[in-house]
Each structure stands twice: as structure tokens, then as C-alpha cells.
Amino acid sequence: MTIYNSILETIGNTPMIKLNKFDTGPCELFIKLESQNPAGSIKDRIAVVMIDKAEKEGKLKPGDTIIEATAGNTGLGLGLVAAQKGYKLILVIPDKMSPDKIRHIRAMGVDVRLTRSDVQKGHPEYYQDFAARLEKEIPNSYWIDQFSNPNNPLTHEISTGPEILEQMEGKIDAMVVGVGSSGTVTGLGRFFKKSAPQCEMILADPEGSILVEMIETGVMPKATGWLVEGIGEDFVPSICDLSLITKGYTIPDREAFQIQRKLLQKEGIMAGSSTGTLLAASLRYCREQTRPKRVVTLAGDTGNKYLSKSFNDSWLADQGLLTREEFGDLRDIIARPADTGDIVTVTPSDNLVTTYKRMRMFDVSQLPVLEDGKVVGLIDESDILLGIYKDELKFEKEVSEVMVTELEIIDPSASIDSILPLFKKDKVAIVADNDTFYGLITQIDLINHLRKAAL
Numbered sequence: 001m002t003i004y005n006s007i008l009e010t011i012g013n014t015p016m017i018k019l020n021k022f023d024t025g026p027c028e029l030f031i032k033l034e035s036q037n038p039a040g041s042i043k044d045r046i047a048v049v050m051i052d053k054a055e056k057e058g059k060l061k062p063g064d065t066i067i068e069a070t071a072g073n074t075g076l077g078l079g080l081v082a083a084q085k086g087y088k089l090i091l092v093i094p095d096k097m098s099p100d101k102i103r104h105i106r107a108m109g110v111d112v113r114l115t116r117s118d119v120q121k122g123h124p125e126y127y128q129d130f131a132a133r134l135e136k137e138i139p140n141s142y143w144i145d146q147f148s149n150p151n152n153p154l155t156h157e158i159s160t161g162p163e164i165l166e167q168m169e170g171k172i173d174a175m176v177v178g179v180g181s182s183g184t185v186t187g188l189g190r191f192f193k194k195s196a197p198q199c200e201m202i203l204a205d206p207e208g209s210i211l212v213e214m215i216e217t218g219v220m221p222k223a224t225g226w227l228v229e230g231i232g233e234d235f236v237p238s239i240c241d242l243s244l245i246t247k248g249y250t251i252p253d254r255e256a257f258q259i260q261r262k263l264l265q266k267e268g269i270m271a272g273s274s275t276g277t278l279l280a281a282s283l284r285y286c287r288e289q290t291r292p293k294r295v296v297t298l299a300g301d302t303g304n305k306y307l308s309k310s311f312n313d314s315w316l317a318d319q320g321l322l323t324r325e326e327f328g329d330l331r332d333i334i335a336r337p338a339d340t341g342d343i344v345t346v347t348p349s350d351n352l353v354t355t356y357k358r359m360r361m362f363d364v365s366q367l368p369v370l371e372d373g374k375v376v377g378l379i380d381e382s383d384i385l386l387g388i389y390k391d392e393l394k395f396e397k398e399v400s401e402v403m404v405t406e407l408e409i410i411d412p413s414a415s416i417d418s419i420l421p422l423f424k425k426d427k428v429a430i431v432a433d434n435d436t437f438y439g440l441i442t443q444i445d446l447i448n449h450l451r452k453a454a455l
């Protein structure tokens with residue numbers, strides 16, 4: 001057992017696991033757990049090498065500011081290394097990224113600038129254009145730019161690739177990867193071309209990304225959106241060598257999220273959403289083969305970053321990615337149906353501290369009050385505030401003392417039109433009939449429902 005001198009020494013040398021519980025046709029499938037790096041992703045590796053090389057090339061001096069445009073993981077890796085080496089760090093992050101990742105980055109003391117995810121290269125709010133602008137404005141700053149930094153692919157050529165080949169004892173027929181900055185595919189592709197030329201490079205690309213079509217037709221289509229984080233592109237980075245890729249698979253978000261969940265349930269590996277895309281493509285590749293092959297893929301990051309997103313059924317349902325039983329009435333709009341156990345409630349005898357804590361924990365501003373499965377009231381932030389104002393001891397008050405009991409109960413068979421007047425009065429719709437409480441409909445639930453219907 002080793003004692004390390006710094007957390008940075010624990011980057012790399014990640015485990016390789018053989019997957020046994022998936023149908024891999026005639027092939028053997030292995031997954032390298034880049035999720036085990038200290039900041040939780042494959043990007044820790046490039047952070048160390050890019051900063052090291054920038055110091056050696058004289059681009060970074062003590063006290064300088066590092067700038068990067070990142071979907072999150074590179075930011076975490078840079079956060080780790082920058083803090084150990086005493087650099088300031090500013091990260092520009094598109095707003096579709098997991099809040100858990102952003103919290104982690106902020107907790108590291110990084111200066112985070114959130115920007116829009118719905119704009120393309122060339123727009124001033126596009127995350128890379130934003131970073132380029134900051135570098136011009138801030139003295140002694142260095143935009144590390146993983147998308148054009150040759151030390152990004154070099155990292156995988158000198159560390160990830162040799163590790164994989166050693167773990168596979170030289171026997172590897174295919175490597176399945178995704179492309180974000182393309183450092184992984186370019187670096188591993190170069191390494192295997194030299195050291196294991198039989199190894200095919202296979203691309204796993206989210207539906208909506210441009211890369212598979214680019215490889216197949218040479219023509220760049222227009223990117224549409226996708227939800228998987230870390231991979232998929234709307235342009236071809238300058239460090240990207242697409243000629244190294246033999247074949248690409250386009251994977252819909254729905255399939256990626258289902259397989260991400262299965263990987264945890266079947267093999268006990270909690271990996272991020274991109275791993276769902278990579279594993280889906282790996283399984284398709286393996287099952288298409290007619291002779292046994294040894295295939296390797298990556299768990300690019302840990303699933304702990306996605307507890308509020310792809311590991312959250314309500315989020316999946318909001319994105320239209322989880323098929324729930326449909327009733328053809330108002331019950332289809334309820335985001336957290338009472339019968340799934342997803343709903344958060346209180347009872348009349350709970351106190352206001354409990355209610356307040358539950359609201360904070362689940363990030364909601366009102367709760368239904370249930371007694372014997374029936375709604376007897378509703379309590380929101382203003383009820384708590386008025387209940388405790390000027391006397392904090394009143395937090396011990398019971399919910400029954402402050403809850404609203406004049407309820408507007410809506411039958412599930414009512415029309416959407418009939419709930420709109422409630423929203424005008426800033427109320428929520430309580431959907432119930434004589435016997436059963438089905439759940440609440442808030443304004444955002446209805447917006448989500450209409451958005452899904454419009455897609």
C-alpha cells in the first residue's frame with residue numbers, strides 16, 4: 001500500500017473491469033473506470049498534463065489566472081490541479097450542465113460564469129467565445145482551451161493508452177469512446193495505431209451531435225440538442241482526427257440513460273450519462289461481431305454527479321424520457337404522482353421545522369398536507385413565514401395551525417382550461433377524486449407537459 005504526497009499522484013492507473021452481466025454476443029467487453037480519478041472523471045488526467053506543459057512552455061507563471069470553457073469535468077480537474085499549484089481559475093459553463101457538478105466546482109473556490117447552452121459557435125454567449133473574450137480582458141490570464149490544446153490528446157497517448165494496453169495484456173480489438181473535446185479519441189487513436197494497429201476506434205455519439213454523419217458523409221449537419229453530458233459536438237475541434245475512427249454509432253438519450261441505470265443495477269458501477277452512450281454503442285458493436293473480440297470502453301465520469309438528473313425519475317419524466325402509464329387526463333401532467341412515492345408531503349401534526357426542511361431538501365415551495373391518504377390542506381413558504389415571523393420559537397407550531405384548508409380540488413377528468421384560472425391566482429391544482437389524491441400540478445409542470453407535447 002502506498003502513501004501519496006499529493007492528491008495529484010492518485011490520478012490515473014484506474015481499474016479495468018470485465019462486464020459479465022450484459023449480452024455481448026461473441027465478444028468480451030471491458031470498462032475502464034476513469035470515474036475513479038480524484039475529481040471523478042477522465043479529465044483529471046488532461047488537467048495535470050496541460051498545466052504542467054503550459055508551465056514548461058512559459059505560458060503560465062505563479063499567480064496567473066487560468067481560464068477554461070468547460071462542460072464541467074475539465075473544470076473539476078483544473079480546479080483540483082489549479083488549487084494545488086496556486087493558480088486562480090475562471091470557468092465558463094453552459095447552463096444545461098448538472099447542478100451537482102456546478103456545486104462541486106463552486107465548492108472548490110472556482111469563479112464560475114454560467115452561460116447559455118442554446119447558442120452555437122460564433123455567438124458571444126457561446127461558452128468558448130465567452131472564454132476567448134475573458135482571456136483578452138483579464139491581464140496575466142491563459143485560456144487553456146482543451147479543444148485546441150495538443151497536450152490534451154497527448155495525455156491519452158502517453159498515459160491512458162499505455163495503461164489500457166498493459167491491462168489488456170496487449171490483446172485489444174476495439175476501443176469505444178465518445179468525443180467531447182476529442183482529446184480521448186485522437187490520443188488513444190494515435191497510440192493504438194502505433195502500438196496495437198489491429199485495434200479499431202469506435203465512436204459513440206449522442207443523437208443530435210454532428211460527428212457520426214460527418215464521418216459517414218463528410219458533410220457537416222446542423223446539431224440539434226442532446227442531454228447526455230461531456231460528449232457530442234456541434235463542431236469539429238481542431239485537435240480532432242476523425243480519420244482514426246472506423247465506425248460510429250448514434251445513441252438516443254433515452255437508450256443512454258436506460259443503460260446507465262442498468263450498469264449500476266447489473267454490475268454495481270455508478271457511472272455518468274456519457275457512459276450510457278458509450279456502453280450502448282459497445283453493446284451494439286459487440287453483438288454485430290461474428291468472431292470473438294476484446295472490446296474496451298470507458299466510464300468517463302462518476303454517476304454521483306447525476307443524482308438530480310439521470311438518476312432521478314422525475315427529471316427523466318420531465319424530459320419525456322421515462323414512459324409512465326398514461327391516463328389521457330390531468331393525471332398525465334402530475335410530475336410527482338402520489339402513488340409512485342415520489343411526492344413530498346407533510347401531515348397536520350408535523351411541525352414547521354420539518355416542513356421547512358423538507359421544502360429545502362426537495363427544492364419545492366409548497367407541500368400538500370395529507371391525513372390518511374386524503375389532502376386536508378396545503379402549506380407554502382408564505383404560510384410558514386407568516387407563522388413564524390417575529391418569534392422563531394413558533395417553528396414548533398404544527399402544520400394544522402397555519403395550513404390553508406380552503407382547497408380547490410380538481411377532478412382528474414377536468415380539462416386543462418379549468419386549471420388555468422388557479423395559476424392566475426398563483427395557486428396549484430390539487431388533483432383528487434372522492435377516494436384518492438393523485439398529486440399536485442404546478443405551473444412548471446404544465447409548462448413541461450406542453451413543451452413535451454410540442455417536441
Ligand SMILES: Cc1ncc(COP(=O)(O)O)c(C=O)c1O
Nearest residue numbers: 179180181182183184230274300
Ligand atoms: C464524461 C466524459 N467526458 C468527456 C469525454 C470525452 O472526452 P474528450 O473531451 O477527450 O473527447 C468522455 C468520453 O468518454 C466522457 O465520458
